[in-house]
Amino acid sequence: SSDLTQEPAVSVALGQTVRITCQGDTLRDYYASWYQQKPGQAPVLVIYNNNRRPSGIPDRFSGSKSGNTASLIITGAQAEDEADYYCKSRDSSGYHVVFGGGTKVTVL
Amino acid sequence: EVQLVESGGGLVQPGGSLRLSCVGSGFTFDNYEMNWVRQAPGKGLEWISFISNGGVTISYADSVKGRFTLSRDNAKNSLYLQMSSLRAEDTALYYCARVGYSDSDAFDVWGQGVMVAVSS
Numbered sequence: 001s002s003d004l005t006q007e008p009a010v011s012v013a014l015g016q017t018v019r020i021t022c023q024g025d026t027l028r029d030y031y032a033s034w035y036q037q038k039p040g041q042a043p044v045l046v047i048y049n050n051n052r053r054p055s056g057i058p059d060r061f062s063g064s065k066s067g068n069t070a071s072l073i074i075t076g077a078q079a080e081d082e083a084d085y086y087c088k089s090r091d092s093s094g095y096h097v098v099f100g101g102g103t104k105v106t107v108l
Numbered sequence: 109e110v111q112l113v114e115s116g117g118g119l120v121q122p123g124g125s126l127r128l129s130c131v132g133s134g135f136t137f138d139n140y141e142m143n144w145v146r147q148a149p150g151k152g153l154e155w156i157s158f159i160s161n162g163g164v165t166i167s168y169a170d171s172v173k174g175r176f177t178l179s180r181d182n183a184k185n186s187l188y189l190q191m192s193s194l195r196a197e198d199t200a201l202y203y204c205a206r207v208g209y210s211d212s213d214a215f216d217v218w219g220q221g222v223m224v225a226v227s228s
Contacts, residue, residue: 033214035153042203042221043145043153048214086153088214095167097143097155097213 003091004100011106012077020103022070022087030090032070034063037102038083046085047072074105082107110134110217112204117222124194124226130187130204130219138162138182141207143215144189146200146224154200157189172198194226 004024012018022032032050035043045054047063050070060081062073070089074081087100116128130142144157156169157178166178177190187204201221208216 031212031214033212035215037153042218043205043215044218045208045214045216048209048216049212052212054216084152088153088155090213096169097158099145099153099155102152 003098004087004089006085006087006100006103008101009104009106011108012074013108014079015076017073017075018077018105020072020074020085020087020105022072022089022100023068024089024098024100025068026090026092026094026098027065027068027070030094032063032065033088034061034070034072035086035088036081036083037086043086077105077107079107081105112206112217112219114202114204114219114222117202117224119225119227120194121228122195122226125190125192126194126224128189128191128202128204128222128224130189132185132187132206135206135217137185141213142180142187143205143207144178144187145203145205145215145218146198147203147221148197148200151200156202159187191224194224196226198224199226200224 034047037043050065051063060075084102086102091098114130158167175193180187203221204219205215206217
């Protein structure tokens, strides 16, 4: 089982806003990053250090963290945002990386 | 173009061994920490190993510790994952991934993945 808990699935209407959460005690001490994975493709980094966006990632993707919960927000979801999203951080030892179980986002 | 390319996957019997390779190009390989992440069919991402840029610090997930060995050859821009005592549950797509930011442990570049199937 993962130390980071995500909703298995969420849906959002085209153009609307969706928030995906990632909960875990270690998030109080370590950064969260978020990865988008489309079917048959490698993951892509969309948010790092809780709220920073890599170059080339649309600004409709944003991140936040409060206490033990990190969030990925997609503002104005597009059809191409339909994918699995994974959060990542550290375990309680701090030495090991841990991924959340993933959230499947469906754009209606 | 910054790129990671994995190779070495295939079908292996339980208890067997396999060595995966990951070659980096388009960047200064020895400046970057590297990781392996795997994904079993239809499942989520699982981190399995990390190596520092100089190869001095290495860590493993409990699920592979004692069976997998990670190393790198910076002169060849290459990362190696030696897998032994393979089990059916090691069947997965294996990705190498780069730690891309000096103030973060985020994985900014991923390879396309290489498939490992463990079956008799």
